[in-house]
Amino acid sequence: MIATATTGVNAAPARVPKARKTLLGHVPIESPLYQFHPVTRLIMFIFFGVIPLFIYLPEVNFLLLWVNMGIMRWGRVNINELRKYMPVIFTVAFFMFIVVVLAPGEDPSYTPLDVGPITIYYQPVFFAFAAYWRLIAMLFGTILYFSTNRERDMLVAMRSLRLPFIASYVVGLSIRSAGMFLEDFRTIREAEQARGLDTKAMRLRDQVKLYMMYLVPLFSIALRRADEISNALFARGYTLTGRVGGGGKRADYIRAQYKLRTRDWVLIVSMGLIFVATAIVQMRFGVFSIEYSPLNIYLKQLLGIPG
Amino acid sequence: MEGQASSVWTIEEGEVRKPGIVHVVMLALFTGIGIVVGTFGSLAVPIGFVSAFWPGQAVQSIGSIWYGWWGGIAAGLFPLISNSLSGSAPLPVSIAYLPANILQGMVAGWAFRRWKADPSLKDGRDWGIWILWGSLVPNAIGAAWGSTMLVAFGLITQAAQLTTFLGWFIGNTIPTIVLGSLVLKYVSPLVVRSKAFCKGYWA
Secondary structure, three states, rough: HHHHHHHHHOOOOOOOOOOOEOOOEEEOOOHHHHHHOOHHHHHHHHHHHHHHOOOOOOOHHHHHHHHHHHHHOOOOOOOOHHHHHHHHHHHHHHHHHHHHHOOOOOOOOOOEEEHHHHHEEHHHHHHHHHHHHHHHHHHHHHHHHHHHHOHHHHHHOOOOOOOHHHHHHHHHHHHHHHHHHHHHHHHHHHHHOOOOOHHOOOOOHHHHHHHHHHHHHHHHHHHHHHHHHHHHHOOOOOOOOOOOHHHHHHHHHHHHHOOOOOOHHHHHHHHHHHHHHHHHEEEEOOOOOHHHOOOOOHHHHHHOOOO | OOHHHHHHHHHOOOOOOOOOHHHHHHHHHHHHHHHHHHHHHHHOOOOOOOOOOOHHHHHEEEEHHHHHHHHHHHHHHHHHHHHHHOOOOOOOHHHHHHHHHHHHHHHHHHHHHHHOOOOOOOOOOHHHHHHHHHHHHHHHHHHHHHHHHHHHOOOHHHHHHHHHHHHHHHHHHHHHHHHHHHHHHHHHHHHHHOOOOOOOOOO
């Protein structure tokens, strides 16, 4: 009897996670990007997100965009998940160009160009073109980070940079709570559908009204959750300073799980040097100014624009 | 009516209010709500750097009315993340928006405390304060600062600033009035009874 019972029950095989759920999607756990410390990835985010500010050459920003895409591919990010940004990418371009066509400004040095029935001006249009690629390069730096990192990685990076407990706790909880609210939102919608609500049959105005009404239960859930979480934190002895009751420092378990290795230092120092060098050559010598753009020079020659 | 409205803000005799961990938790949760609402808004109807329908501003104004400076901090913090997630503004630009985001959040909180308006919008005076100081003034500040920053970053020309300002102002004001009014009207009665509600600016 005993033998039957022991042989008849088999433990389920342990589930091995194959992918990490990042803030914007899923990335395989064996992605080479995870060989780097979360701090290195955060500094990479700042590097790619900020460096286009010093670069006005559309060619270089276009190259930066491809570097970002290359890193995402190398890091095994599902590029198809970036499709949700397509409307933003196209509407930004449309908005920028429509604005320079409608409001080009009044500068006598601008060169008018007749395109069918409308007149556009070369200088503001090229400026918008260059600004667009700067913006997209910065955006992809941001998308790269959020596509490959979880809130835990952000938390580790902030703790490793010795940010105060309260700051890292607020950022960590706020990102996690965004996920919780999305889950609550789904639950509310499913509960409505289970009661027979058909949103497809509703008029747009009613759909908007319904969307607004979702916020009422969401806020009510937030109020209840704030009480629960603060009571739990109080029960565990957490204080605003991050110190334990006796005044000593609380052990930082999560930070202890990660170590900065040589490859992290090499990448951090390299990015730091490139960043500083780019900022200096642009601010002192204007090397990345729009006037030096090969495309700008070529188009000016083609259209016979002086300067 | 005045007495009833002022009772929401009046500190009772013997009542001790001080900031606690519940406020920090509420700050984080409110930031989370702001991230969700702001990201959806930016992705829903994008018209470039601005959204034709950004309900995030409603969350900013409501936050400062209910939670004072905690709501103001959330108002500054959540666009940094929601703009990044939605792709509507890169990090340096979002950081440049920070002062205006805090200010456009705090204006409503200041006005409601200054004139002792009821967050549940019980009479015409409360509605007037909400529409002027919770919707129109904050969005005018936000749109003016935001469009100036876009010029400063070299992302739009000076000539395009007015068009951007108008798109921004209209795209934020309409959802603020619609969404903000609904939430204030229906959720405020619950909030004012909660521990996290701030009669003052910090507690």
